[in-house]
Amino acid sequence: MGRFADTFLNWAVMAQYAPRILEGTWVTIRLALAVAIAGIACGLFLSVLRAFRFRAINVLIVFAVDVLRALPPLVIIIAFYFALPTVGVRMSAWVSTWLALSLVLMAFSEEIFWAGILAVPRGQWEAARSTGLSFLQTLRDVVLPQAVRLTIPPLTNRTIAITKNTALGAVVAVGEILYQAQSAYSFSYNPSPLLLGAAAYLILFIPVVCFGRWIETRFAWKR
Amino acid sequence: MILDVAALHKAFGRLEVLKGIDLRVKPGELVFVIGPSGAGKSTLLRCCNRLEEPTSGSIKVEGVDILTPGVDINAIRRRIGMVFQSFNLYPHLDALGNVTLALQRVLKKSRSEAKDIGAAALQRVGLGEKEKAYPNELSGGQQQRVAIARALALEPAILMFDEPTSALDPELVGSVLNVMRELRESGMTMVVVSHEMRFARSAADRVLFMDQGRILEEGAPQKIFNSPEHQRVREFLVSIER
Ligand SMILES: Nc1ncnc2c1ncn2[C@@H]1O[C@H](COP(=O)(O)OP(=O)(O)O)[C@@H](O)[C@H]1O
Ligand SMILES: [Mg+2]
Numbered sequence: 001m002g003r004f005a006d007t008f009l010n011w012a013v014m015a016q017y018a019p020r021i022l023e024g025t026w027v028t029i030r031l032a033l034a035v036a037i038a039g040i041a042c043g044l045f046l047s048v049l050r051a052f053r054f055r056a057i058n059v060l061i062v063f064a065v066d067v068l069r070a071l072p073p074l075v076i077i078i079a080f081y082f083a084l085p086t087v088g089v090r091m092s093a094w095v096s097t098w099l100a101l102s103l104v105l106m107a108f109s110e111e112i113f114w115a116g117i118l119a120v121p122r123g124q125w126e127a128a129r130s131t132g133l134s135f136l137q138t139l140r141d142v143v144l145p146q147a148v149r150l151t152i153p154p155l156t157n158r159t160i161a162i163t164k165n166t167a168l169g170a171v172v173a174v175g176e177i178l179y180q181a182q183s184a185y186s187f188s189y190n191p192s193p194l195l196l197g198a199a200a201y202l203i204l205f206i207p208v209v210c211f212g213r214w215i216e217t218r219f220a221w222k223r
Numbered sequence: 224m225i226l227d228v229a230a231l232h233k234a235f236g237r238l239e240v241l242k243g244i245d246l247r248v249k250p251g252e253l254v255f256v257i258g259p260s261g262a263g264k265s266t267l268l269r270c271c272n273r274l275e276e277p278t279s280g281s282i283k284v285e286g287v288d289i290l291t292p293g294v295d296i297n298a299i300r301r302r303i304g305m306v307f308q309s310f311n312l313y314p315h316l317d318a319l320g321n322v323t324l325a326l327q328r329v330l331k332k333s334r335s336e337a338k339d340i341g342a343a344a345l346q347r348v349g350l351g352e353k354e355k356a357y358p359n360e361l362s363g364g365q366q367q368r369v370a371i372a373r374a375l376a377l378e379p380a381i382l383m384f385d386e387p388t389s390a391l392d393p394e395l396v397g398s399v400l401n402v403m404r405e406l407r408e409s410g411m412t413m414v415v416v417s418h419e420m421r422f423a424r425s426a427a428d429r430v431l432f433m434d435q436g437r438i439l440e441e442g443a444p445q446k447i448f449n450s451p452e453h454q455r456v457r458e459f460l461v462s463i464e465r
Contacts, residue, residue, distance in 0.1 A: 126274055127311035127370075131325035131377060132301030141324060145315045 010192040017184035017193045024180030025200045027094075031176060032163035032204075034098050039105025040159065046106065047113035051139060061110070068107035074168050076100035081172040097169035105162045112155050116147030152219045156212040164205065177201060224283070225250050225381045225412045226271065231280035233266055240266045242436035244280070248381065248414060253407050255423045255444070256416045258433035259459055264416045267433070268383045271414075272296075272303045285380050301329050304374030304382040308389050310366040312358040318345060318369045319354040322376050330377065344376035345369070348402045364395030368402055375406070382406065384415040418463055424448060432456045 050061050068076075080096035091099070120143045128138040170179035181197030226248040233241040240263045248254050256264050269275040271282055273289060273296055282289050289299050312321050322341035326332045332340065345351055348368035358366055367387055374382055384403070388396040400422050407413060407426050417423070423430055423444050430447040432440045432455075440453050451457050 121311075123307060123309055123311035124313065127305075127307065127313070127373075128324075130272055130274065130300055130303070130305035131373065132297045132329040133325060134297055137328050141328060142313055146313075149315065 007190065008192055008195055010190050013184075013188050013190045013192045014196050017180075017188065018196065020180045020184055021177060021193065021196050021200055024175055024177040024197070025204065027174065028166050028176040028200075028204065031094065031098060031101075031166045031169065031174070035101040035105055035163055035166065036159050038098070038102040039162065040109050040155070042102065042106040043109025043111075044113055046110040047117060048139065048144075050110070050114055051117055051143075052135075065107040065110050068103050069111070071104075073100055073104050073162070073165050074171065076103065077168055077172060093169065093172040093174045096172055097166065097174050101162055101165055101168075104165075105159060108158045108162070109151075109155055112151045112158065113147060116151040117143060119150055120146045149219050153212075153216040156215055160205065160208055160212055163208075164201075167201075177204075224248065225252075225285060226414070227281075227283040227286075228267075228271065229281045231267070231270060231282065232278045233263070233270055233275060234278045240436050241270070241277075244436075244438060246431070246438070248412060250412055251410045252428045253413045253415065253426055255427035255430045256414065256433060257418060257420075257423070257430060257447075257459070258439075262433040263436045264433055265385050268305070268385050268414065268416060271383065272300045272305060274305075297329065301325065301377045302380045304371075304377065304379035306367070306370050306374055306382065306384045306387050308386040310358070310363070310370045310390070312366055312369055312373075314358050317355050317357050318350060318361070318372075321358070321369055322373045325373070326376055340376050341372075344372040347375065347405075348372045349398070362395055363391045364398040367391065367399050371399075371402055371406075381412040381414065384413065384417065386416055386418070388417060388419060420448065420460075420463070432459070434459075 046061055046065075050058050077097050077100040080091060080100055081093060084091065124142055124146065125138055128142040129135075133141065166174075166176055167178040169176050170182060173179060177197050177200045181193045184193035185191055224247050226246065228244055228246040231241050231244040231246075232239070244267055246254070246267075256267070258264055266275055270277045271284070277290065284299055284302060287294070287299065289296065313324070316324065319338065319341050322344050323332075323337040326337035326340055327334065342351065342354060345354060348371050350365060350368055350372065353361065353365060353369070356365075358369070361369065371382075371387075387403070388399050391399065396419070400419060403413070403415070403422070404426055415423075415427070427444045429441060430444050431438050432447060432451070432453070434455055440447065440451060440456050447456065448460065451460070
């Protein structure tokens with residue numbers, strides 16, 4: 001037991017590296033928020049664009065969304081960070097990770113919003129248009145409020161799943177939680193910082209998961 | 224003329240649904256449209272505010288040709304109230320919100336002005352007490368009356384009803400018909416697709432019988448119901464009596 005504690009719960013090592021983990025936590029928070037905001041905003045924008053049903057644009061959207069959903073996020077991060085510089089496009093590790101994950105969340109949330117828009121009955125469009133509302137007014141005031149309500153539970157789940165992928169940033173040395181924990185581990189030859197890192201993820205994401213659960217009951221759709 | 228439809232054709236692909244409809248509705252008139260399912264009654268109404276694009280023909284609303292390219296269709300649509308079989312209330316808005324949305328967005332009324340007009344419209348359909356109720360808290364008859372108030376609040380030149388009572392339980396039909404009767408007495412111009420023959424007899428100025436995309440017979444309710452010229456009309460009337 002003493003050996004176990006010494007290895008995995010070494011308070012001295014933990015205290016030494018706690019500030020680094022905390023620093024990593026801030027990076028994770030900022031990265032996750034930036035991904036959530038950019039990804040959902042772009043996904044909503046694309047789904048609205050798709051609602052106009054311009055054939056050529058929609059083919060493009062569907063293609064891009066399918067590619068982004070098929071690729072593992074890590075592959076996209078690595079492509080941005082290591083492959084793009086060979087064609088002269090350089091971005092920092094943070095930006096590569098943020099952009100890659102935002103694009104993935106964009107793709108998934110576009111599909112979720114689009115399914116929500118399609119789930120709103122045609123009669124809603126017709127009622128609104130028959131009172132003189134324009135296409136955009138109908139979309140904004142009648143269709144999207146209903147569509148968004150339908151999409152909140154799946155969207156919350158997907159957002160949590162993708163923002164957790166900020167840990168992939170460790171691969172390209174973004175100083176987030178996992179990266180800090182791993183480097184502390186290799187400096188100290190002691191895995192306690194990894195445990196600290198896991199704790200940081202739990203503290204960060206358990207409230208988010210609970211929030212998702214609450215939102216799911218709050219927006220349970222009644223007709 | 225409030226509504227002047229001439230030689231209206233509509234095809235969905237190769238399926239011809241309207242094969243030359245002529246219909247003129249004078250101010251204050253109530254025109255009743257009957258006919259078997261699939262005759263094209265809904266399509267006729269939906270063409271009149273371009274929820275469906277006619278294939279050919281002309282439609283004038285208050286003298287304005289609504290098929291002219293570049294016409295402000297949204298401005299015309301608010302002059303044509305539409306009431307649907309399935310109500311189509313906005314489930315995320317309460318009764319007052321349903322009625323005031325277009326007042327604010329289309330007529331650009333201020334919030335308080337829209338509320339006053341909306342409250343008056345709900346009052347008019349007997350639902351002054353239900354401003355705050357959401358559609359799922361209302362009976363079918365109440366929902367349809369909110370839908371009527373929604374159309375009415377925009378002060379349309381004409382109201383079109385597409386089987387407004389077909390989705391209602393029998394005991395709720397009366398409340399909706401009463402509202403329609405009051406509108407008729409206040410001089411509202413109306414086109415009503417419905418199978419409520421008793422209502423037609425007492426309230427309609429004219430009855431049209433539609434079949435297979437054409438108006439087969441038209442005339443005063445007494446004439447159509449008591450001594451129709453066409454065997455087809457007689458058969459139809461017998462079939463819905465049962
Ligand atoms: N959007 C559409 N696409 C293809 N066919 C349609 C469409 N809407 C209506 N139809 C067809 O047009 C015909 C007339 O329909 P409708 O106007 O709804 O008749 P009614 O209201 O008299 O029952 C029917 O055969 C129907 O299947
Ligand atoms: Mg119909």
